[in-house]
Amino acid sequence: MSARRPAAMLAFAPERNPDTLPPEQHARLESLVTLLGPQPVQDFAHADARAHLSEVEVLITGWGAPPVTGEVLGAMPRLRLIAHLAGSVKAIVDRSAFERGIEFLHAGLLARLDQSAPGSSDDRSKPRRSHGDRMTFGTPACPRG
Secondary structure (H helix, E strand, O other): OOOOOOEEEEEOOHHHOOOOOOHHHHHHHHHHOEEOOOOOEOOOOOHHHHOOHHHOOEEEEOOOOOOEOHHHHHOOOOOOEEEEOOOOOOOOEOOHHHHOOOEEEEHHHHHHHHHOOOOOOOOOOOOOOOOOOOOOOOEOOEOOO
């Protein structure tokens, strides 16, 4: 029996992220999560998005993502992780997400992790965290893969 994959929603402007998820990475993502909808959400108030908000465990955002307001967060009681495919999420995510203990990853953090991996030419021994960002690897919120 295979493990249940977390429910994930993509939220960004596709035209601003044309190379963000090439087909091979999109396929890899679909092997790790159950995507709630075939296209990225561009407005959480849209009926198609609202129909799935209560199921979202992982929110994958990028450039042009709609604001993740307190109201949106309230509609996502299962949300455990926001993975941002760009820099900081501070401009798009309501502060209550940090207070709620939602985990965050962003592209800058992932790049630092990659550079600090064994065998990397980068001499930093540990990735630095951006203000407000936390990470927990090997947990259901952020499985190794």
